[in-house]
Amino acid sequence: MRFIDVFAGCGGLSLGLLKAGCRGVAAIEKNPMAFETLRHNLIDGKRYRFEWPDWLPKEAMSCEQFISDYKTQISELAGTVDLMVGGPPCQGFSTAGRRNPADPRNKMAEQYLELVKIVRPNYIVIENVSGFNSKFNEEKKTSAADEKYIKKSYAEYISEELTRLGYKVSRGKINCASFGVPQNRHRYLIICSKQELKENLFEELIKSAVQFRQSKGLNPDHPVTVHDAIADLETDSKQRIPSTDSPAKGFWEIEYKAPDILSPYLKIMRDGFSGIPNSLRLPNHKVETIVQFIKFRQASEPGKSLSKKSRDALGLKKHAITVLARNFPSPTITTLPDDIIHYSEPRILTARETARIQSFPDWFEFTGKYTTGGKARKLDCPRYTQIGNAVPPLLSEAIGQMLLARKKEEQTYLEQAAAAKS
Known part of the structure; x- marks a missing residue:
């Protein structure tokens, strides 16, 4: 399963996916300090290495710059990327801070959607704070453009856009502690597939938590302290x-x-x-x-x-x-x-x-x-x-394992269907 990590930070999501057995194609991160940690460990690392394309510099850049400077090359990736993941900056949504619909960092999620339209990955995973699914306060609206974020949560807005693009969307809140992380870290996940699956991928992830902890040698009945x-x-x-x-x-x-x-x-x-x-x-x-x-x-x-x-x-x-x-x-x-x-x-x-x-x-x-x-x-x-x-690597490893298992089942089904026709 080949993936692109957008708003990659220092590499928590990428690390978990690589450990699960996925293959990294590219990672986009705007901040030079965070990108350097990512590059050091996972792009030029000793244990894991992205299959980095020759045309993409190993340097920090925004999602907007990535699209504007390399749109032709990105378009050529369409059909070769199984998964696109990302955790768009969340300060505008966080209930721990000043929730502001006009925060420019909120709009970065829309750049993510633009990249989805070009790459058309089979699966999409978006991770954010739990406040991602909360509506903003009407009083904080600063322009007519903020109206859509007042009437619905940003998670609702993005989910509707992904549905329009042909994805089956599943979403909800999880606690990272369920996957062996020694931290009550509540996050909001949107998990999408281009395939018409009977299963809800988010619910599939939740169901996998106990088995995942057991596979890691952790007690499934007690959280890690x-x-x-x-x-x-x-x-x-x-x-x-x-x-x-x-x-x-x-x-x-x-x-x-x-x-x-x-x-x-x-x-x-x-x-x-x-x-x-x-x-x-x-x-x-x-x-x-x-x-x-x-x-x-x-x-x-x-x-x-x-x-x-x-x-x-x-x-x-x-x-x-x-x-x-x-x-x-x-x-x-x-x-x-x-x-x-x-x-x-x-x-x-x-x-x-x-x-x-x-x-x-x-x-x-x-x-x-x-x-x-x-x-x-x-x-x-x-x-x-x-x-x-960062996204806790244990959580992203569980996501990677779940999606790899799902892809394997889909391939088996398609092979059996093809055999039945012949």
Whole structure:
């Protein structure tokens, strides 16, 4: 199954599909920092490599630029691409932010539709935040062009457009924890097929969750916890060494040694890797910040966002902050590292810990700076942002396996039908 990944980010969706046995044709990502991580691991990587076309530069570009500069070459791909996937930027839909129908990032989904019209893939998968299926507030409409997003959700709009293009559309919300991700990350999926299938592909994916976890050696009756995911990265009793995987000086990281006995989830994360994962840099908190984190733990219920009453009492202006519950999945990993506090240590998580909770294996290396601030936030995509924006690879691997099984069944049916006619 050959696929194109649009709005690919650092490669979470692509990684899962490649692990499932799909073949990558191209990946389009606008941000140079995110694209560099993708290129490093999956385009010029040691474990997986896209079958990259000679005519396409290995560089960051927007979906709009991809279509305008290479429309002739893209048209030649029509009929050779089985699957097109993508997670259009979701800030305009997110209920955690300011939901704005005029947010220009919303319109990127329409570029995705334009690419569908050219490539005409057999299958389509669109992933977004759960707010993707919520209608915008009438008061936030800024122009007549926003009318269609007020009267219906963006998911409804895109689904109707795909139906007009001849696709059978299935959609709904999923929790990534159902597929072994140690995180209650609720997302909205649109899964489409050009074939007239009796089965609803979204429901097929939901039904596959238990079997998928079992195939990965995970307990189907219990979710993977944050302790399962990051216990070996705790700092207690571990030697600290200077961190050298970024230009910033004065940071430390643990001297990592993999446990002799790996838990089922850690086996997936180590993935046969015998080396030391990157992005282990520990935060360099001030003493007053550590004291504040200790107060957060005392004032909160682990696993639940600090209440408004507690935030007010602590003089905290931040909208949401959660101390992890050791024996439960994490809440949604975001692009802001200070949204979550470690379950047993007064600090934020390392980039590698957030990557573990997102189900990125240890061999996958994140590149670029760790964080950014000020005006650069609108332009940069540092490691924490790359990880927080990603589709968990375990979820995309489950999607890939489901679609590969579906394609195999379709091929068998067509062969049998052809044999019956002859």
